[in-house]
Amino acid sequence: MQGGTPAARKVMVVAEPNRESAVALQYALSHAVFEQDELILLHVGNPNSWRNTFSTFLRKPSISSSSHTTCADGSSNGGEVDFLEEMKHACKITQPTLHVRVERVEMEGKDKAGVILFQSMALGVDLIVIGQRRSFSTAILGSRRPGGSMRGLDTAEYLIENSKCTCVGVQKKGQNAGFLLNSKTHKNFWLLA
Numbered sequence: 001m002q003g004g005t006p007a008a009r010k011v012m013v014v015a016e017p018n019r020e021s022a023v024a025l026q027y028a029l030s031h032a033v034f035e036q037d038e039l040i041l042l043h044v045g046n047p048n049s050w051r052n053t054f055s056t057f058l059r060k061p062s063i064s065s066s067s068h069t070t071c072a073d074g075s076s077n078g079g080e081v082d083f084l085e086e087m088k089h090a091c092k093i094t095q096p097t098l099h100v101r102v103e104r105v106e107m108e109g110k111d112k113a114g115v116i117l118f119q120s121m122a123l124g125v126d127l128i129v130i131g132q133r134r135s136f137s138t139a140i141l142g143s144r145r146p147g148g149s150m151r152g153l154d155t156a157e158y159l160i161e162n163s164k165c166t167c168v169g170v171q172k173k174g175q176n177a178g179f180l181l182n183s184k185t186h187k188n189f190w191l192l193a
Contacts, residue, residue: 020131132169
């Protein structure tokens with residue numbers, strides 16, 4: 001830290017075309033990243049899933065207002081919006097000076113959480129933010145299974161327990177209700193928006 005400016009960090013948001021991922025990005029942009037940081041949007045999955053309609057991102061209108069979209073290279077995608085590019089665009093609107101990088105990784109038969117952990121280490125990530133959907137039974141019983149077993153954990157819970165860097169699972173309850181955060185050291189921490 002020189003001259004009062006915090007050191008740049010790498011913050012990774014696990015990006016999916018769903019509400020939980022949009023909430024994780026919203027939390028990261030509003031509470032976790034600073035202008036000198038690098039934000040990495042990581043999507044792990046089947047390459048065929050990389051193009052999706054993602055028009056409800058952060059409850060803001062899509063960058064495409066018609067059913068036919070023209071890409072930056074001038075090509076047309078027949079109405080589909082690449083959700084990762086939509087997320088990157090939303091980042092630039094929210095924090096114009098933030099450096100945003102998109103990473104797409106194929107699963108190739110491996111488990112998703114393992115691929116995310118490997119990528120976080122390979123990229124030197126300081127913080128992982130992942131959207132978390134918790135069932136009622138998980139919320140009551142907790143994420144640990146009897147005997148300390150990690151078997152049956154969802155991706156977010158696995159990353160929280162096994163990542164070398166800090167990992168935060170994020171949920172949003174209601175429009176203006178704030179965020180419910182989970183990390184290795186804090187469970188069900190409520191952060192008002």
